[in-house]
Amino acid sequence: MITLNHYLILSAALFCIGLFGALTSRNAIRVVICVELILNAVNLNLAAFSQLVAPNEAVGQVFVIFLMVVAAAEFGLALAVILVVNRTSDISAIEAMRKLRG
Amino acid sequence: MNLAYSWILPLLPLVAFLIIIATGRKLPRIAAPGLGILAMGAVFVASVSILFQTIGGAHFSASVPWLHVGEVPIELGILIDPLSSLMLIIVSLVSLLVQIYSMGYMKDDERFRWYFGAISLFTAAMLGVVLANGWLLMYMCWEVMGLSSYLLIGYWFEEPIAAKAASKAFLVTRIGDVGFGLALVVMWTRAHSFQFEEVFHLVETGSWVGPTVVAAALLLFLGAMGKSAQFPLHVWLPDAMAGPTPGSALIHAATMVAAGVYLVARSFPLFEANPETLHVVATIGTITAVLAALIAVAMNDIKKVLAYSTISQLGYMMLALGMGSWVAAIFHLMTHAFFKALLFLGAGSVIHATHTQDLHEMGGLWKKMPWTTATWVLGALSLAGIPPLAGFWSKDEILLVAYKEGQTVFLIIAILTAALTAFYMARATFLAFFAKPGPNSKSDHAHEAPWVMLGPLVVLAVLAVTAGIVGSPWGGYAFGKFMGEHAEGEMNIKLAALAVSAALAAIAYAWAMYVKGAIEPDWYMKNRFVQMVLARHFRIDEAYDLMLVGPVMAISEFFRKIDTAIVDGAVRGVGTIGFVASRVLSVFDRKGIDGVVDGLGDGVVDSGAQIRRMLTGNVQAYLLMFVISIIILVAVFAR
Numbered sequence: 001m002i003t004l005n006h007y008l009i010l011s012a013a014l015f016c017i018g019l020f021g022a023l024t025s026r027n028a029i030r031v032v033i034c035v036e037l038i039l040n041a042v043n044l045n046l047a048a049f050s051q052l053v054a055p056n057e058a059v060g061q062v063f064v065i066f067l068m069v070v071a072a073a074e075f076g077l078a079l080a081v082i083l084v085v086n087r088t089s090d091i092s093a094i095e096a097m098r099k100l101r102g
Numbered sequence: 103m104n105l106a107y108s109w110i111l112p113l114l115p116l117v118a119f120l121i122i123i124a125t126g127r128k129l130p131r132i133a134a135p136g137l138g139i140l141a142m143g144a145v146f147v148a149s150v151s152i153l154f155q156t157i158g159g160a161h162f163s164a165s166v167p168w169l170h171v172g173e174v175p176i177e178l179g180i181l182i183d184p185l186s187s188l189m190l191i192i193v194s195l196v197s198l199l200v201q202i203y204s205m206g207y208m209k210d211d212e213r214f215r216w217y218f219g220a221i222s223l224f225t226a227a228m229l230g231v232v233l234a235n236g237w238l239l240m241y242m243c244w245e246v247m248g249l250s251s252y253l254l255i256g257y258w259f260e261e262p263i264a265a266k267a268a269s270k271a272f273l274v275t276r277i278g279d280v281g282f283g284l285a286l287v288v289m290w291t292r293a294h295s296f297q298f299e300e301v302f303h304l305v306e307t308g309s310w311v312g313p314t315v316v317a318a319a320l321l322l323f324l325g326a327m328g329k330s331a332q333f334p335l336h337v338w339l340p341d342a343m344a345g346p347t348p349g350s351a352l353i354h355a356a357t358m359v360a361a362g363v364y365l366v367a368r369s370f371p372l373f374e375a376n377p378e379t380l381h382v383v384a385t386i387g388t389i390t391a392v393l394a395a396l397i398a399v400a401m402n403d404i405k406k407v408l409a410y411s412t413i414s415q416l417g418y419m420m421l422a423l424g425m426g427s428w429v430a431a432i433f434h435l436m437t438h439a440f441f442k443a444l445l446f447l448g449a450g451s452v453i454h455a456t457h458t459q460d461l462h463e464m465g466g467l468w469k470k471m472p473w474t475t476a477t478w479v480l481g482a483l484s485l486a487g488i489p490p491l492a493g494f495w496s497k498d499e500i501l502l503v504a505y506k507e508g509q510t511v512f513l514i515i516a517i518l519t520a521a522l523t524a525f526y527m528a529r530a531t532f533l534a535f536f537a538k539p540g541p542n543s544k545s546d547h548a549h550e551a552p553w554v555m556l557g558p559l560v561v562l563a564v565l566a567v568t569a570g571i572v573g574s575p576w577g578g579y580a581f582g583k584f585m586g587e588h589a590e591g592e593m594n595i596k597l598a599a600l601a602v603s604a605a606l607a608a609i610a611y612a613w614a615m616y617v618k619g620a621i622e623p624d625w626y627m628k629n630r631f632v633q634m635v636l637a638r639h640f641r642i643d644e645a646y647d648l649m650l651v652g653p654v655m656a657i658s659e660f661f662r663k664i665d666t667a668i669v670d671g672a673v674r675g676v677g678t679i680g681f682v683a684s685r686v687l688s689v690f691d692r693k694g695i696d697g698v699v700d701g702l703g704d705g706v707v708d709s710g711a712q713i714r715r716m717l718t719g720n721v722q723a724y725l726l727m728f729v730i731s732i733i734i735l736v737a738v739f740a741r
Contacts, residue, residue, distance in 0.1 A: 019729060022725060023725060024722075031721075
């Protein structure tokens, strides 16, 4: 039997993997993929709570759908920025963006 | 022309003036005299029409209310009668001729347009003075006239002499203008009107009598003295010759200086009411006439001779007014306007040709400048009172009224002045045109003036010869009748013969001195009295310096010292207290208030500098900070 705790442990693991990747990667695309992992960890949490705590109300599921849409939009935007930065400089996007500080 | 529209006349030159000054250098060079001459030509044509209508008996007066003082309106309006229609003709004709002449004379001048602007402004003001039907409007235009006179005297303001002469003319005539202004005050408090007709009515019916009438008349005469350069306010006129010669001809010979005579003639009922005021006028006029004639004899500058001659002739007109005959004064004003404008324009032609104003640097000009010489001689003979030229008739008229009034002293002085006039004009004529050129002569390169200058001279010469006919037995004394004099004109042959023979003798003496050489030329100039008194204009300028300018300067110096010692001391004392207090306050300010404010600012800047280091631009560092902050927040709040 899979309980709420199993979902939460999996989700925490996913979150930590995503956070680690986002903090340590030098490649901007990898950073973005890791951020997606973090978002999916949140999605998993929401779906699990929705299913197991209040199965009659689909609030959690609706949130999940919203989050997926937002994540897709965010990913598209991030990819576009990274592509432009890569095209204008030959060093990695993260390094290049450091030059943008005021 | 409908008389009701005659208020437009002064506006035409005014519009020309406004266009000229508004457009400045954008205006084509030829357009400035074009506008002025166009306006003046229109005014002249209208004036001729008005003159014919007034000869036919027309009379017109109209006013508009300008202000209301309580229930009493102050009105401004115009008056067309024989006197003003005659003045219109004189002013517009002389102004027209002078502007045509100036096109030649001022051809190469830098401020050519401005010159015609100033002339137009002057003419507008003078037409206003002449047309006004009340003293108030007259006074306004009178002041504008003073302004334009100032502008034209100071036309070459780069030269200190011209600038100084302009200020002097303005200040000296101001003394007279203050009198005029006070006369208005007296008139308002007693008669509650500035309109000629209303005030005259009050005086004639005896509702306004007593010392205030005398005061008003004498104060008006003071104004006339300033404008018409009567002794002792005449000192500005000789200096005014620093302006351009055609401008002098118009303003300082023919028209503006005659405005004082016009003012007295116009206000005549006020003077007539108290004969003693007329006596003052006659005395001042006579003194002016003889003093100025004496000075003119000792002048070597051709324009100065004419300037003193103008003063002398204005004195003559005042004498006629004082003798109770304003018609004789206006008659002389008219003939004088023509021959004096002629003489000034002739002098301008000579100065244009020789570039000198010193009579002793001329000589023999008649060969080089026949037209100028011929017109000048006619003007000079007219001024000297040789029959049958215009000046003879008008001068004779004045002598006759003095004779009829039984004023023997005035009569003798007037005849003496006539002889002096003939002498100095003969002297100037002979020295400039007929004497052998001296060693300093600049006549060699002289040339006849262009026709644009000679044309006006010829027109004025014709008038200087013929204008007197209207006041002669041949013209049936039409002038007096036109002006409304009831007495039949007459002539006293003995008196005329006496004056003419005195003038002829003076001319003969001058001929013997300057042409024949039988008498040493200018022998009287060696006389100490002549040198010290006449050649220095009776030392009236020095007297002014001594009596007025000196004391005023001394008083102002005294007050300057008081100012420095006491007022400045007090001001400095207050200043010092303030300074010390401000030092104390400034220390508090800097250490106390500034300390707090600066401390705040510095704190923000310093902490900003520290925090700035954390913002490296590394996105992942931000993310780490974000995560750590959330962990801390959760640790703190998630209990």
